[in-house]
Amino acid sequence: MEEERNHTSVAMFVLLGLTDELKLQLFLFPVLLGIYLVTLIWNLGLIILIRMDSHLHTPMYLFLSFLSSIDICYATSISPRMLSDFFREEKVISLVACATQYFVMAWMGLSECCILAAMAIDRYVAIGSPLQYSSIMTPGLCQKMGVGALGCGFIGSLVHTVPSFSLYFCGPNVIQHFFCDAPQILSLSCSSTFSSQMFMFTVAVLVVFGSLLVVLLSYGLIVASILKSSSVKGSAKAFNTCASHLVAVTLFYGTALPVYMQPSSHHSKKQDKVLSVFYVVVIPMLNPLIYSLRNTEIRKALKRVMKRRTHSPP
Structure with a gap:
């Protein structure tokens, strides 16, 4: 039995x-490659800008630089392999x-959950x-909160990745996805999951x-704090400082939770793939845009850095 099991x-x-449709592949490849490159450029640019400008320290x-670092690793864990496929x-x-x-992927995903929570505490x-x-x-x-978020994600990922991939697999071996996802892997196991x-x-x-x-x-x-405030201008400013974070939280949880929370009978594999593209490929690109486009401090910092670079001696 042991020899047969190993064999x-x-x-x-x-x-x-x-997808296995050639026309759709020809359309998706340049689009997804462009999204990945923009993800790298925007997130790296934001990290460098935050480090270079003292006003952003x-x-x-x-926390935003931690989020950008996580998003780079998050997208890189999936996109290069997906594009080469x-x-x-x-x-x-x-x-x-x-x-x-x-x-x-799980390490970065869990770390992002923790960083978003840390950013919410900071706003409060x-x-x-x-x-x-x-x-x-x-x-x-x-710094401790940021490192703690990464550590929590690492431990959480390790705790359920090792048991999931230590199972016995005897076939079939086809994963109906564009990346390795634990629920898909568990469904292929021949042992108790x-x-x-x-x-x-x-x-x-x-x-x-x-x-x-x-x-x-x-x-x-x-x-509750805003409702206690009698200043309408102050309340509007407070809501404005939270807007970007709220959008980021809504996008992340709004696309990830439906994939893992609903029973598989309630949605198709194609729907899972579409939602997965959003939370592992598109959202890492959107996060720096969400925090940058409406943020006057980041725009001012970019102008200061550009001005220093322009006027610096050769």
Whole structure:
């Protein structure tokens, strides 16, 4: 039995990719390549700008640089492999490579949940306790919160990736997706997946929903603080400072949760792929745009940096 088990064990998987229609592939490749390049340029540019301009050395922009770093890694864990698969007839991936891809993607996804929660706390302190803001949100604390978010994501990803990819796979080996996703992998296992599913559920409750709860509580307290304020101008300014973060949270959770929360019978694989493209490919590109386009401080910082570069001696 042991020899037969080892002989039939699956070590390679086949990804079906985004689509098998040639015309659609010819359209999607340049579009997705452009999105990935814009993701790299915008996020890297934002990180460099924040580091170069001292006016942006504040908690909000420190968290934003963490978010941009996460988005670069998040998109890079999926996009290069997805783009190269457009030119492959057989999209074969080893079990180790599949596990690595999912681990990095889950690590970045969980870290993004935590960073969004940290940014919500920062906004609450800024609006609810403006006089104590600088003494509460110290650079040291913000650094610890950012590193803590990455650490929490790492542990959460490790806790459910290792059990999921340590299962016995004997066939079929076709993943109906364009990247390695744990629910798809579990459906291919020939052994019991109960413990792996429990690990995934625990991580989802503690990290994903825990972070979402922190965001909701923070905004509940923000609304309560704003309602106590008698200044209409002050209330409008407070809402304006939260607008970009609210959009980012809504886009991230609004596209990721439907994929994993609904039973598979309620939506098609094609719908899963479309939503997945949004939360792993498009949103990492949109986040820096959301925070930059309406942000006067970032525009001013860009002008200051450009001015220094222009007037600097050769």
